[in-house]
Amino acid sequence: MLFDWEFALEILPQLARAAVITIQATLVGFALAATLGLVLALLRRSRNPWISMLTGGFVEFIRSTPVLIQIFFAFYVFPQFGIVIPAFTAGVLALGIHYAAYCSEVYRAGLEGLPRGQWEAAIALNLSPWRTYRDVIIPQAIPPVVPALGNYLIGMFKETPLLSAIAVVELMQTAKIIGSETFRYLEPITMVGLFFLIMSLISSAGVRRVEWWLETRRG
């Protein structure tokens, strides 16, 4: 059985529509991950040992357990408390929290990479902790870690097919639906694979470019 180009063209529009859902899930999920990740990174640096210990434990727990189960958890747990949320929301929430744990480690590396003198200067200038973080620390700590965050964005993009497990009609689910209706799995699944391959090759080239730009800018 060979690749049927006519059939491939026929299902292309349907897959393209599903690709939009995949990209939406990635962007919303990563916005959540990037924000929550920064919060986790800052909480982990808290002077209160309970807060930093619990945050550290939470981050390691999320990082060492499968995201698929976290997705199932988010999907099945809310209805038990009488909260009905769509599968898309539950899935994106779980993906976002999973990657927030990874992003918090990236931010942590950025924050720890700052010279001690920056903190001391902020104390000497009598800046409040809030202003120290907002105007001194964060603007310096974030740019160097942008490429690492970009890699996690790509990683998360490649994890979105997991949402098909809770019946979000994204790319993978659409391919499976097409396959079960027509008994032709070769074309849809191969095309989904190619889509991911092309997108991640392009975006990793983008990340390398950002890396290069940051290096030249720093001089």
Next chain:
Amino acid sequence: MEQEGRFDYRHLFICFLLSFTAGLVVASFADFRRFLPALLHGAGVTIQITVLAAVLAVLWALLAGLARLSPLAPLRWLATVYIEIFRGTSALVQLFWLFFVLPHFCVTLDPIPVAVLALSLNIGAYGAEVVRGAILAVPRGQYEAAIALNMTPFTRMRRIILPQAVAAMIPPWGNLFIELLKATALVSLITVSDLTFEAYQLNQATLQTVQIFTLVLVMYLAIALVITFFMRGLERRVARGTGRA
């Protein structure tokens, strides 16, 4: 998946203790005895797939990593294509491709071999970059000394370069094995009755979502912890062997 540093063992241990207690508290409310046999069976399948895929992944990674450094251009291209394809697409897509598409080519495998093959190829592609990086990180003087001693390229690789590279590979492989363990959850989607599959079934039957999934997450964490400690032990042994304590 790209890795940022290594797992923090202290936090891992603390969170294991915390979640173990949480799991026990939760389990005491649940029909613990009714869940346990199915979950233990699932954990057995998960461990089996993890170990088999880990062995194969190391093999693929060594082959592809060495091929990428080969002086023969076609070997290098082949390895690059393998690495880019398996790192550029999702593990789930690869799993489904092998599961749904291979039968069309009259190759029918059982779900477990498909799972082991797909996961090992995926992790092996990441591992190939680890192997390549570790080999390139061996100081140049070591190559030059081996050439000066008139060693054949094969002996040079086997006796001088690889033993030193292996020591540098172990920490990243520890991370990859944990990624592998987490990725085995995907095999539940191609009808393998692993830990995730059993948890899903129990959840459908009893709807005790919080109890079941908390328990299962703690079980995964426990397996991850065993991998972490095992790799740490291995790291210490290899470090002693190559004289870098």
